[in-house]
Amino acid sequence: MTNKTIKVNVSGDSMSPLYLDGDELTIDTTSYQNNLPKVGDNVMLKHPFIKDYYMIKQIESVTADGRYFVVGINKKASTDSRSFGAISPDLIIGKVTNHIERRI
DSSP, rough: OOOOOEEOOOSTTTTTTTOOOTOEEETTTTTTTSSOOOTTTTEEEESSSSOEEEEEEEEEEEOOOOEEEEESSGGGOSSOOOHHBBBBBGGGGEEEEEEEOOOO
């Protein structure tokens, strides 16, 4: 099996100070083919209600029915499971595996 990765640029402050606006992240889209996401993983996911809108969040907990509660580290600037509820696993695109800070 080959790893498939995508590169994305951070837009917004919901994951600051860990990831800042303009930082580049590598997402491994195959990381959860044989493993389940774990609490503490930083993941890219599809917004549950807005088509073609993607987010970077951290898995805070797993519910009894197997859904994931995801949050932004900067909770004051984050739209996350606190507003839209726990997400289904099929919304998770992949795991953040690399981070390149923006250059000022």
